[in-house]
Amino acid sequence: MNWEAIAAIGEIVGATAVLITFIYLAVQIRQNTAAVATSTYESVMTGFNDINIVVASHPALAALLDRGCQTPNKLNAEDVVQFNFLLRCYANQWWKLFKLHERGSLPAAEWHIFAREAAQFMDQPGCKPFRAQNALFADLYSELEKHGGSEISDFGFGSQTSSD
Numbered sequence: 001m002n003w004e005a006i007a008a009i010g011e012i013v014g015a016t017a018v019l020i021t022f023i024y025l026a027v028q029i030r031q032n033t034a035a036v037a038t039s040t041y042e043s044v045m046t047g048f049n050d051i052n053i054v055v056a057s058h059p060a061l062a063a064l065l066d067r068g069c070q071t072p073n074k075l076n077a078e079d080v081v082q083f084n085f086l087l088r089c090y091a092n093q094w095w096k097l098f099k100l101h102e103r104g105s106l107p108a109a110e111w112h113i114f115a116r117e118a119a120q121f122m123d124q125p126g127c128k129p130f131r132a133q134n135a136l137f138a139d140l141y142s143e144l145e146k147h148g149g150s151e152i153s154d155f156g157f158g159s160q161t162s163s164d
């Protein structure tokens with residue numbers, strides 16, 4: 001066997017090893033991308049669930065959220081502060097989603113669903129003053145304007161459950 005044949009075999013083996021390495025890396029990147037997307041989605045859902053559990057676990061807080069969204073003029077000064085902090089929790093979650101979408105980590109179809117719900121929520125009468133007073137989220141509000149106008153969730157605001 002001559003040295004040229006051995007060199008050619010070495011090049012073929014080397015090229016095959018490089019190709020196998022690229023395939024392996026592509027599979028690893030795909031798996032990592034899926035894991036990051038799952039982790040991101042789980043983080044978002046956990047954030048919303050944490051807020052919702054607190055509201056659902058405290059009837060007075062749920063009533064405050066309902067009054068604040070529907071009839072903000074019936075809130076006293078203490079209620080306004082508490083209501084604004086609740087809205088900030090939701091706005092922070094939507095801001096996170098918006099930023100994930102801007103950075104390409106949240107697909108447009110998923111962002112569209114969250115944005116429609118956020119637009120519907122933030123269009124409640126009591127949320128409008130919050131929007132006017134919290135310019136930090138101005139980019140988010142502009143984005144939500146593109147997705148508003150349709151009902152996507154029943155938040156239960158203004159629902160009458162008493163049997164009067």
